[in-house]
Amino acid sequence: MTHDIGALEGLVRKRVRALRLAHGWSLDELARRATLSASTLSRIENGQRRLALDQLVALARALDTTLDQLVASDVEDVVVSPVVDPHGWRRWPVRAQPGLSIVRQRLTAPPDPARVRAHAGQEWLVVLSGTALLLLGERRYRLEEDQAAEFPTMLPHAIGADRGPVDILAIFDRDARRDHQQAAGD
Template sequence: MTQEDGELDSLVRKRIRALRVAQGWSLEELASRARVSPSTLSRIENGRRRLALDQLVTLARALDTSLDQLVENAADDVIISPTIDGARGLMRWPIKAEPGMSVVRQRMTNPPPDNPGRLRAHPGREWLVVLSGTAVLLLGNRRIRVETNQAAEFPTMLPHAIGAEGGPCEVLGIFDRDARRGHQRGDDAQDSSHPAP
C-alpha cells in the first residue's frame, strides 16, 4: 500500500465514523443498518480490518451517501479564488455541487438592466440566497427586492435578470442542469447583471 493509499484508507475510515456520529447512531445501530456485526464495524472504523468494496458499498448506502463520496480523495484546492470582471461589476466564486447542479457565489455592483429586452428566459429552475446587501430580481413584469438572508426560487422560463441595489451585494446562486446550460449558451449575449455559472 502506498502512502497515498494509506491516507485515503484512513480518510475513508474517519468519514464512516464521522457520518455515523453526525446521524447520532451507535456502532450497533449503523451495524444493523449495514447488516454487519458491531465488532466488524468497530474494526473497520479503527483500522483493524481491511476495507472491502462490498462492505463500503453497503456502508455508503446505510449512511445515505454514495460510494464515490465516501472514497473521494481530499481535494487539493480547498481555497477558491474569485474571478473578477471589473467591466461588469462582478466577482464570482465557483463552488462544486452535485452532478447536474451548479452553485456560484457572486458579488454584484451593477443594478439590473433597465431595458426589458435584456431579460433572459431558458428552461430550468434557479434558487438564490442573498448573503449581503440587497439584490433586485426582475422576473417578468415584477421587480422584487431580495434582502440579506432572504432567498428566491423561480423557473427560468420567466424572463429574468438580477442586480444590486444601493451598493454591492453577494448572492449564492444554485442552477439546475437546464438553467446552467441556458446561461452557458447565452454567454455571448450575457447581460451585466446575471453571469453564466
C-alpha cells in the first residue's frame, strides 16, 4: 500500500510539472497563481515536500484542471472499443471534463427527418472523415471532412451520413448529453 501511495505521489508531482511547463509557466508564475511560494512548489515537484490536500486543490485550480484529474492513478484503459447504441450508431466514448460528453460516432445512414428533435443544451461536432448532413431547423447543411458545426439543441436537429459512412466527433454539454442518453434508452 505504501508503495502505491509513493507511486501515486510521484505521478502527481510529474503531472504538476508537466502541466506547468505545458502552460509555459515558471515556478514563480505557477506559485503566484496557486498562492504558494516558489520554493514550496519546487520542493513539491522534486519530492522534497509531502503533498498536502490544500496545496493540491490550489494547484489543480491554478492549472485549470480538477483535483480528480490531478490525482487520478495511471490510465487503465487506453484502447476503447466501439459500442453500438439502440440507433445502430457505433460510438467510441471518450472521457471528458465534468459536464461535457465527447463521443466519436460512425454514421452510415442519412439523417431521418422523422427523428428530428429539439432539447435543451448545446452541441458541437467536427467531421473526421466522410461527409455529414445536418438537418437544423428548416435548413440542411453539408459538412465535409474537417468542417465543424456548433448549435443550440433547442433547434430541431438530426445528423447522418451523405453517400457513405461519416465519422464525427460530437461534444455535448450536460443538458444535451442527458437528452441524448434518454433518447438512446427509448
